[in-house]
Amino acid sequence: MASMRDIKRRKSSIQSTQQITKAMKLVSTVKLQKARSRAEQTNPYTNHMYQTIRSILTKSANVNHPYLISGESPKKAVVAITSNRGLAGGYNSNIVKLIANSGLPKEDVEIYAIGNKGQDALIRRGYHIKYSDSELIEAPTYPDAAALCKQVLEAFTNGEIGEIYLAYTHFKNTVSQEPTLIKLLPVEIDTTESEEPVGATAQMVYEPTEEEALDMIIPKYITSLFYGALVEAVASENGARMQAMDSATSNAEDIISDLTLKYNRARQGAITQELTEIIAGASAIS
Amino acid sequence: MADLSKVFEVEIITPDRVFHKGEATMIEFNTAAGEIGVYKNHIPLTTVLAPGVVTIHRDGEENVIAAVHSGFAEILPEKVTLLAEVAEWPDEIDVGRAEAAMKRAEERLAHRTESVDVMRAELALRRALVRIDIAK
Numbered sequence: 001m002a003s004m005r006d007i008k009r010r011k012s013s014i015q016s017t018q019q020i021t022k023a024m025k026l027v028s029t030v031k032l033q034k035a036r037s038r039a040e041q042t043n044p045y046t047n048h049m050y051q052t053i054r055s056i057l058t059k060s061a062n063v064n065h066p067y068l069i070s071g072e073s074p075k076k077a078v079v080a081i082t083s084n085r086g087l088a089g090g091y092n093s094n095i096v097k098l099i100a101n102s103g104l105p106k107e108d109v110e111i112y113a114i115g116n117k118g119q120d121a122l123i124r125r126g127y128h129i130k131y132s133d134s135e136l137i138e139a140p141t142y143p144d145a146a147a148l149c150k151q152v153l154e155a156f157t158n159g160e161i162g163e164i165y166l167a168y169t170h171f172k173n174t175v176s177q178e179p180t181l182i183k184l185l186p187v188e189i190d191t192t193e194s195e196e197p198v199g200a201t202a203q204m205v206y207e208p209t210e211e212e213a214l215d216m217i218i219p220k221y222i223t224s225l226f227y228g229a230l231v232e233a234v235a236s237e238n239g240a241r242m243q244a245m246d247s248a249t250s251n252a253e254d255i256i257s258d259l260t261l262k263y264n265r266a267r268q269g270a271i272t273q274e275l276t277e278i279i280a281g282a283s284a285i286s
Numbered sequence: 287m288a289d290l291s292k293v294f295e296v297e298i299i300t301p302d303r304v305f306h307k308g309e310a311t312m313i314e315f316n317t318a319a320g321e322i323g324v325y326k327n328h329i330p331l332t333t334v335l336a337p338g339v340v341t342i343h344r345d346g347e348e349n350v351i352a353a354v355h356s357g358f359a360e361i362l363p364e365k366v367t368l369l370a371e372v373a374e375w376p377d378e379i380d381v382g383r384a385e386a387a388m389k390r391a392e393e394r395l396a397h398r399t400e401s402v403d404v405m406r407a408e409l410a411l412r413r414a415l416v417r418i419d420i421a422k
Binding site: 044048145208212216224 | 300302303304317318319330331357371
Protein backbone atom coordinates (compact mmCIF):
# COMPACT_ATOMS: atom_id res chain seq x y z
CA MET A 1 0.00 0.00 0.00
CA ALA A 2 1.26 3.48 -0.89
CA SER A 3 2.41 5.56 2.03
CA MET A 4 0.14 8.18 3.55
CA ARG A 5 2.41 10.99 2.41
CA ASP A 6 2.38 9.84 -1.22
CA ILE A 7 -1.38 9.61 -1.28
CA LYS A 8 -1.73 13.03 0.28
CA ARG A 9 0.62 14.59 -2.23
CA ARG A 10 -1.19 13.01 -5.17
CA LYS A 11 -4.53 14.11 -3.83
CA SER A 12 -3.52 17.73 -3.45
CA SER A 13 -2.04 17.74 -6.95
CA ILE A 14 -5.30 16.47 -8.40
CA GLN A 15 -7.23 18.99 -6.36
CA SER A 16 -5.31 21.86 -7.87
CA THR A 17 -5.81 20.42 -11.36
CA GLN A 18 -9.50 20.25 -10.63
CA GLN A 19 -9.53 23.89 -9.61
CA ILE A 20 -7.98 24.79 -12.94
CA THR A 21 -10.41 22.73 -15.01
CA LYS A 22 -13.32 24.14 -13.03
CA ALA A 23 -12.18 27.70 -13.69
CA MET A 24 -11.67 26.93 -17.38
CA LYS A 25 -15.15 25.51 -17.58
CA LEU A 26 -16.64 28.65 -16.08
CA VAL A 27 -14.66 30.86 -18.45
CA SER A 28 -15.72 28.91 -21.52
CA THR A 29 -19.35 28.90 -20.37
CA VAL A 30 -19.34 32.68 -20.35
CA LYS A 31 -17.52 32.87 -23.68
CA LEU A 32 -19.92 30.34 -25.15
CA GLN A 33 -22.94 32.43 -24.26
CA LYS A 34 -21.44 35.45 -25.99
CA ALA A 35 -20.34 33.49 -29.03
CA ARG A 36 -23.66 31.73 -29.34
CA SER A 37 -25.70 34.91 -29.41
CA ARG A 38 -23.36 36.28 -32.06
CA ALA A 39 -23.75 33.14 -34.12
CA GLU A 40 -27.52 33.39 -33.87
CA GLN A 41 -27.49 37.00 -35.05
CA THR A 42 -25.45 36.07 -38.09
CA ASN A 43 -27.92 33.42 -39.17
CA PRO A 44 -30.58 35.58 -40.85
CA TYR A 45 -27.99 37.19 -43.13
CA THR A 46 -26.43 33.90 -44.20
CA ASN A 47 -29.81 32.23 -44.71
CA HIS A 48 -31.14 35.05 -46.81
CA MET A 49 -27.97 35.08 -48.86
CA TYR A 50 -28.36 31.37 -49.51
CA GLN A 51 -32.01 31.79 -50.54
CA THR A 52 -31.13 34.55 -52.97
CA ILE A 53 -28.28 32.63 -54.56
CA ARG A 54 -30.49 29.60 -54.86
CA SER A 55 -33.35 31.46 -56.46
CA ILE A 56 -31.01 33.05 -59.00
CA LEU A 57 -29.47 29.69 -59.86
CA THR A 58 -32.82 27.90 -59.98
CA LYS A 59 -34.13 30.44 -62.39
CA SER A 60 -31.08 30.71 -64.59
CA ALA A 61 -29.83 27.16 -64.84
CA ASN A 62 -27.81 27.79 -67.98
CA VAL A 63 -25.95 30.88 -66.84
CA ASN A 64 -22.33 30.48 -67.82
CA HIS A 65 -20.32 32.02 -65.05
CA PRO A 66 -16.72 31.27 -64.00
CA TYR A 67 -17.81 30.81 -60.37
CA LEU A 68 -20.11 27.98 -61.41
CA ILE A 69 -17.47 25.89 -63.19
CA SER A 70 -14.48 24.12 -61.66
CA GLY A 71 -11.15 25.66 -62.58
CA GLU A 72 -8.73 23.62 -64.65
CA SER A 73 -6.20 23.28 -61.85
CA PRO A 74 -6.43 20.00 -59.92
CA LYS A 75 -5.50 21.88 -56.74
CA LYS A 76 -8.18 22.21 -54.11
CA ALA A 77 -8.17 24.89 -51.45
CA VAL A 78 -9.42 23.84 -48.04
CA VAL A 79 -10.08 26.55 -45.50
CA ALA A 80 -9.62 24.79 -42.15
CA ILE A 81 -11.03 26.60 -39.15
CA THR A 82 -9.69 25.37 -35.80
CA SER A 83 -8.66 27.04 -32.56
CA ASN A 84 -5.45 28.49 -31.20
CA ARG A 85 -5.77 26.73 -27.86
CA GLY A 86 -6.08 23.12 -26.92
CA LEU A 87 -7.91 21.44 -24.07
CA ALA A 88 -11.12 21.36 -26.04
CA GLY A 89 -11.63 17.62 -26.33
CA GLY A 90 -11.76 16.39 -29.90
CA TYR A 91 -12.55 19.80 -31.34
CA ASN A 92 -9.35 20.32 -33.33
CA SER A 93 -8.52 16.73 -34.14
CA ASN A 94 -12.01 16.16 -35.53
CA ILE A 95 -11.45 18.81 -38.19
CA VAL A 96 -8.05 17.34 -39.06
CA LYS A 97 -9.54 13.86 -39.30
CA LEU A 98 -12.39 15.17 -41.43
CA ILE A 99 -9.95 16.63 -43.93
CA ALA A 100 -7.77 13.50 -43.89
CA ASN A 101 -10.75 11.24 -44.49
CA SER A 102 -12.47 13.47 -47.03
CA GLY A 103 -10.97 11.58 -49.97
CA LEU A 104 -9.23 14.68 -51.31
CA PRO A 105 -5.75 13.62 -52.47
CA LYS A 106 -3.14 15.01 -50.07
CA GLU A 107 -0.83 16.34 -52.77
CA ASP A 108 -3.59 18.41 -54.38
CA VAL A 109 -4.79 20.08 -51.21
CA GLU A 110 -3.73 23.63 -50.36
CA ILE A 111 -4.62 24.45 -46.79
CA TYR A 112 -5.73 27.91 -45.75
CA ALA A 113 -5.28 27.47 -42.03
CA ILE A 114 -7.18 29.52 -39.50
CA GLY A 115 -6.08 28.49 -36.00
CA ASN A 116 -2.71 27.17 -34.78
CA LYS A 117 -3.79 23.77 -33.56
CA GLY A 118 -5.23 22.54 -36.82
CA GLN A 119 -2.35 24.03 -38.75
CA ASP A 120 0.26 22.16 -36.68
CA ALA A 121 -1.61 18.87 -36.91
CA LEU A 122 -2.06 19.20 -40.68
CA ILE A 123 1.64 19.98 -41.16
CA ARG A 124 2.47 16.83 -39.17
CA ARG A 125 0.26 14.85 -41.50
CA GLY A 126 2.13 16.22 -44.49
CA TYR A 127 -0.34 18.74 -45.88
CA HIS A 128 0.85 21.86 -47.61
CA ILE A 129 -0.11 25.09 -45.89
CA LYS A 130 -0.61 27.87 -48.37
CA TYR A 131 -1.81 30.61 -46.13
CA SER A 132 -2.21 30.96 -42.42
CA ASP A 133 -3.90 33.53 -40.26
CA SER A 134 -4.32 32.36 -36.71
CA GLU A 135 -5.20 35.72 -35.19
CA LEU A 136 -8.45 35.73 -37.13
CA ILE A 137 -10.19 33.24 -34.89
CA GLU A 138 -9.62 35.27 -31.72
CA ALA A 139 -12.21 37.88 -32.64
CA PRO A 140 -13.66 37.31 -36.11
CA THR A 141 -15.12 40.38 -37.81
CA TYR A 142 -16.86 40.72 -41.14
CA PRO A 143 -14.00 42.69 -42.78
CA ASP A 144 -11.63 39.87 -41.72
CA ALA A 145 -13.84 37.34 -43.46
CA ALA A 146 -14.00 39.59 -46.53
CA ALA A 147 -10.20 39.78 -46.67
CA LEU A 148 -9.91 36.00 -46.41
CA CYS A 149 -12.53 35.59 -49.12
CA LYS A 150 -10.64 37.96 -51.40
CA GLN A 151 -7.45 35.91 -50.96
CA VAL A 152 -9.13 32.64 -51.83
CA LEU A 153 -11.16 34.04 -54.72
CA GLU A 154 -8.08 35.63 -56.25
CA ALA A 155 -6.33 32.27 -56.26
CA PHE A 156 -9.43 30.77 -57.87
CA THR A 157 -9.68 33.44 -60.59
CA ASN A 158 -5.94 33.18 -61.31
CA GLY A 159 -6.38 29.49 -61.92
CA GLU A 160 -4.10 28.48 -59.04
CA ILE A 161 -6.85 26.41 -57.52
CA GLY A 162 -9.79 24.66 -59.07
CA GLU A 163 -12.12 24.12 -56.15
CA ILE A 164 -12.68 25.66 -52.74
CA TYR A 165 -13.78 23.79 -49.64
CA LEU A 166 -14.51 24.95 -46.12
CA ALA A 167 -13.96 22.79 -43.04
CA TYR A 168 -15.40 24.11 -39.80
CA THR A 169 -17.31 22.92 -36.76
CA HIS A 170 -21.02 23.49 -37.04
CA PHE A 171 -22.60 24.56 -33.78
CA LYS A 172 -25.76 22.53 -33.34
CA ASN A 173 -26.29 23.22 -29.66
CA THR A 174 -24.32 23.47 -26.45
CA VAL A 175 -23.66 19.76 -26.19
CA SER A 176 -23.26 18.81 -29.82
CA GLN A 177 -20.95 20.30 -32.43
CA GLU A 178 -20.49 18.74 -35.80
CA PRO A 179 -17.34 18.94 -37.94
CA THR A 180 -18.51 19.88 -41.43
CA LEU A 181 -16.84 20.03 -44.83
CA ILE A 182 -18.66 21.97 -47.54
CA LYS A 183 -17.82 22.84 -51.11
CA LEU A 184 -17.92 26.57 -51.78
CA LEU A 185 -16.78 26.91 -55.36
CA PRO A 186 -17.91 26.03 -57.94
CA VAL A 187 -21.22 26.88 -56.37
CA GLU A 188 -23.34 23.80 -56.07
CA ILE A 189 -26.78 24.39 -54.77
CA ASP A 190 -29.50 21.87 -54.76
CA THR A 191 -31.91 23.50 -57.17
CA THR A 192 -34.30 20.59 -57.41
CA GLU A 193 -36.15 20.96 -54.15
CA SER A 194 -37.94 24.20 -53.65
CA GLU A 195 -39.48 25.08 -50.31
CA GLU A 196 -40.97 28.39 -51.33
CA PRO A 197 -43.73 28.79 -53.89
CA VAL A 198 -42.20 29.04 -57.34
CA GLY A 199 -44.32 32.06 -58.21
CA ALA A 200 -42.56 34.27 -55.70
CA THR A 201 -39.22 34.13 -57.44
CA ALA A 202 -40.16 33.12 -60.96
CA GLN A 203 -40.45 36.59 -62.37
CA MET A 204 -37.56 38.17 -60.53
CA VAL A 205 -35.80 40.85 -62.54
CA TYR A 206 -32.08 41.39 -62.06
CA GLU A 207 -30.41 44.71 -62.34
CA PRO A 208 -27.92 44.97 -63.96
CA THR A 209 -27.91 41.51 -65.59
CA GLU A 210 -28.00 38.10 -63.92
CA GLU A 211 -24.33 37.53 -64.68
CA GLU A 212 -23.31 40.83 -63.17
CA ALA A 213 -25.53 40.23 -60.18
CA LEU A 214 -23.88 36.83 -59.68
CA ASP A 215 -20.47 38.40 -60.06
CA MET A 216 -21.20 40.66 -57.16
CA ILE A 217 -23.38 38.41 -55.03
CA ILE A 218 -21.29 35.21 -55.05
CA PRO A 219 -18.23 36.79 -53.37
CA LYS A 220 -20.58 38.26 -50.78
CA TYR A 221 -22.21 34.88 -50.37
CA ILE A 222 -18.86 33.23 -49.74
CA THR A 223 -17.79 35.98 -47.38
CA SER A 224 -21.00 35.51 -45.43
CA LEU A 225 -20.35 31.75 -45.27
CA PHE A 226 -16.80 32.38 -44.02
CA TYR A 227 -18.05 34.81 -41.45
CA GLY A 228 -20.83 32.49 -40.35
CA ALA A 229 -18.37 29.59 -40.11
CA LEU A 230 -15.89 31.63 -38.08
CA VAL A 231 -18.52 32.78 -35.64
CA GLU A 232 -19.95 29.28 -35.31
CA ALA A 233 -16.48 27.81 -34.89
CA VAL A 234 -15.83 30.13 -31.94
CA ALA A 235 -19.09 29.01 -30.34
CA SER A 236 -18.26 25.36 -31.02
CA GLU A 237 -14.76 25.71 -29.60
CA ASN A 238 -16.09 27.07 -26.36
CA GLY A 239 -18.85 24.48 -26.26
CA ALA A 240 -16.34 21.68 -26.79
CA ARG A 241 -14.01 23.10 -24.17
CA MET A 242 -16.82 23.51 -21.70
CA GLN A 243 -17.77 19.86 -22.10
CA ALA A 244 -14.17 18.64 -21.97
CA MET A 245 -13.50 20.64 -18.83
CA ASP A 246 -16.74 19.50 -17.27
CA SER A 247 -15.83 15.86 -17.68
CA ALA A 248 -12.26 16.55 -16.54
CA THR A 249 -13.63 18.14 -13.38
CA SER A 250 -15.92 15.22 -12.66
CA ASN A 251 -13.10 12.75 -13.35
CA ALA A 252 -10.92 14.62 -10.89
CA GLU A 253 -13.78 14.41 -8.41
CA ASP A 254 -13.88 10.61 -8.83
CA ILE A 255 -10.13 10.22 -8.37
CA ILE A 256 -10.16 12.47 -5.32
CA SER A 257 -12.89 10.47 -3.60
CA ASP A 258 -11.02 7.27 -4.41
CA LEU A 259 -7.80 8.70 -2.99
CA THR A 260 -9.57 10.00 0.12
CA LEU A 261 -10.78 6.47 0.80
CA LYS A 262 -7.29 5.07 0.31
CA TYR A 263 -5.80 7.77 2.52
CA ASN A 264 -8.24 7.07 5.33
CA ARG A 265 -7.51 3.36 5.12
CA ALA A 266 -3.76 3.98 5.20
CA ARG A 267 -4.18 6.28 8.20
CA GLN A 268 -6.30 3.69 10.02
CA GLY A 269 -3.71 1.02 9.18
CA ALA A 270 -0.93 3.15 10.62
CA ILE A 271 -2.87 3.78 13.82
CA THR A 272 -3.66 0.08 14.22
CA GLN A 273 -0.03 -0.79 13.65
CA GLU A 274 1.14 1.75 16.21
CA LEU A 275 -1.36 0.44 18.76
CA THR A 276 -0.27 -3.16 18.19
CA GLU A 277 3.33 -2.16 18.73
CA ILE A 278 2.57 -0.27 21.96
CA ILE A 279 0.52 -3.17 23.35
CA ALA A 280 3.19 -5.66 22.35
CA GLY A 281 5.86 -3.50 23.98
CA ALA A 282 3.82 -3.03 27.18
CA SER A 283 3.16 -6.78 27.52
CA ALA A 284 6.87 -7.50 26.96
CA ILE A 285 7.79 -5.21 29.88
CA SER A 286 5.29 -6.61 32.40
CA MET B 287 -53.27 54.04 -38.41
CA ALA B 288 -51.55 53.33 -41.64
CA ASP B 289 -53.53 52.48 -44.72
CA LEU B 290 -52.96 48.75 -45.06
CA SER B 291 -53.23 48.74 -48.83
CA LYS B 292 -50.06 50.83 -49.08
CA VAL B 293 -47.99 49.28 -46.35
CA PHE B 294 -45.29 46.71 -47.00
CA GLU B 295 -42.55 45.07 -44.97
CA VAL B 296 -39.00 46.33 -44.86
CA GLU B 297 -36.03 44.44 -43.51
CA ILE B 298 -32.42 45.57 -43.40
CA ILE B 299 -30.05 42.74 -42.49
CA THR B 300 -26.32 43.03 -41.84
CA PRO B 301 -23.92 40.20 -41.03
CA ASP B 302 -23.95 41.11 -37.34
CA ARG B 303 -27.62 41.69 -36.70
CA VAL B 304 -31.07 42.30 -38.07
CA PHE B 305 -30.53 46.01 -38.40
CA HIS B 306 -34.10 47.15 -38.96
CA LYS B 307 -37.42 45.45 -39.35
CA GLY B 308 -40.66 47.29 -39.81
CA GLU B 309 -43.34 48.62 -42.08
CA ALA B 310 -43.19 51.33 -44.70
CA THR B 311 -45.26 53.03 -47.35
CA MET B 312 -42.24 53.95 -49.45
CA ILE B 313 -38.53 53.31 -49.37
CA GLU B 314 -35.80 55.22 -51.16
CA PHE B 315 -32.26 54.04 -51.66
CA ASN B 316 -29.23 54.18 -53.94
CA THR B 317 -28.52 51.39 -56.39
CA ALA B 318 -25.63 50.91 -58.78
CA ALA B 319 -27.90 52.25 -61.52
CA GLY B 320 -29.11 55.30 -59.59
CA GLU B 321 -31.56 56.28 -56.90
CA ILE B 322 -34.86 54.46 -56.73
CA GLY B 323 -38.01 54.72 -54.69
CA VAL B 324 -40.15 51.67 -54.10
CA TYR B 325 -43.86 51.50 -53.31
CA LYS B 326 -45.94 48.47 -52.58
CA ASN B 327 -46.51 45.97 -55.41
CA HIS B 328 -43.26 46.75 -57.13
CA ILE B 329 -42.22 44.11 -59.67
CA PRO B 330 -39.82 41.52 -58.19
CA LEU B 331 -36.34 42.96 -58.58
CA THR B 332 -32.91 42.14 -57.25
CA THR B 333 -30.45 44.98 -57.54
CA VAL B 334 -27.00 45.95 -56.33
CA LEU B 335 -26.75 48.69 -53.69
CA ALA B 336 -24.45 51.68 -53.90
CA PRO B 337 -23.30 53.57 -50.80
CA GLY B 338 -26.10 55.92 -49.89
CA VAL B 339 -28.90 56.96 -47.63
CA VAL B 340 -31.89 54.73 -47.10
CA THR B 341 -35.06 56.61 -46.30
CA ILE B 342 -38.04 54.62 -45.09
CA HIS B 343 -41.29 56.59 -45.31
CA ARG B 344 -44.00 55.63 -42.88
CA ASP B 345 -47.58 56.80 -42.75
CA GLY B 346 -48.15 59.35 -40.01
CA GLU B 347 -44.78 58.68 -38.43
CA GLU B 348 -41.33 60.10 -38.83
CA ASN B 349 -39.15 58.79 -41.62
CA VAL B 350 -36.43 56.33 -40.72
CA ILE B 351 -33.02 57.23 -42.09
CA ALA B 352 -29.89 55.08 -42.20
CA ALA B 353 -26.61 54.88 -44.07
CA VAL B 354 -26.00 51.71 -46.08
CA HIS B 355 -22.75 50.75 -47.80
CA SER B 356 -22.57 47.92 -50.34
CA GLY B 357 -24.83 44.93 -50.56
CA PHE B 358 -27.94 44.15 -52.53
CA ALA B 359 -31.67 44.59 -52.33
CA GLU B 360 -34.37 42.08 -52.96
CA ILE B 361 -37.68 43.68 -53.82
CA LEU B 362 -40.90 41.67 -53.76
CA PRO B 363 -44.44 43.06 -54.03
CA GLU B 364 -45.06 42.71 -50.28
CA LYS B 365 -41.56 42.96 -48.93
CA VAL B 366 -38.24 44.69 -49.45
CA THR B 367 -35.09 43.14 -48.01
CA LEU B 368 -31.78 44.97 -48.00
CA LEU B 369 -28.79 42.73 -47.41
CA ALA B 370 -26.12 45.26 -46.51
CA GLU B 371 -22.56 44.56 -45.47
CA VAL B 372 -22.53 47.72 -43.38
CA ALA B 373 -25.49 49.73 -42.12
CA GLU B 374 -25.46 52.59 -39.61
CA TRP B 375 -27.97 54.75 -37.80
CA PRO B 376 -27.25 58.50 -37.88
CA ASP B 377 -26.42 58.56 -34.17
CA GLU B 378 -23.86 55.76 -34.56
CA ILE B 379 -21.75 57.77 -36.97
CA ASP B 380 -18.58 59.44 -35.79
CA VAL B 381 -18.64 62.67 -37.82
CA GLY B 382 -15.05 63.55 -36.96
CA ARG B 383 -13.84 60.23 -38.29
CA ALA B 384 -15.92 60.51 -41.43
CA GLU B 385 -14.58 64.02 -42.11
CA ALA B 386 -11.02 62.80 -41.65
CA ALA B 387 -11.73 59.94 -44.05
CA MET B 388 -13.19 62.38 -46.55
CA LYS B 389 -10.07 64.59 -46.42
CA ARG B 390 -7.82 61.56 -46.80
CA ALA B 391 -9.72 60.29 -49.81
CA GLU B 392 -9.83 63.75 -51.44
CA GLU B 393 -6.12 64.12 -50.93
CA ARG B 394 -5.43 60.78 -52.51
CA LEU B 395 -7.64 61.62 -55.49
CA ALA B 396 -6.05 65.05 -55.90
CA HIS B 397 -2.49 63.71 -55.95
CA ARG B 398 -2.84 60.61 -58.04
CA THR B 399 0.21 58.43 -58.18
CA GLU B 400 0.75 54.89 -59.37
CA SER B 401 0.15 53.47 -55.93
CA VAL B 402 -3.25 55.09 -55.49
CA ASP B 403 -6.19 52.77 -55.96
CA VAL B 404 -8.58 55.27 -57.55
CA MET B 405 -11.63 53.01 -57.26
CA ARG B 406 -11.02 52.46 -53.58
CA ALA B 407 -10.41 56.12 -52.87
CA GLU B 408 -13.58 57.11 -54.70
CA LEU B 409 -15.60 54.55 -52.79
CA ALA B 410 -14.11 55.74 -49.51
CA LEU B 411 -14.98 59.31 -50.42
CA ARG B 412 -18.55 58.36 -51.23
CA ARG B 413 -18.92 56.46 -47.97
CA ALA B 414 -17.55 59.41 -46.02
CA LEU B 415 -19.88 61.83 -47.80
CA VAL B 416 -22.89 59.64 -47.08
CA ARG B 417 -21.94 59.42 -43.41
CA ILE B 418 -21.48 63.18 -43.05
CA ASP B 419 -24.65 63.86 -44.98
CA ILE B 420 -26.79 61.62 -42.81
CA ALA B 421 -25.32 62.61 -39.48
CA LYS B 422 -26.31 66.25 -39.96
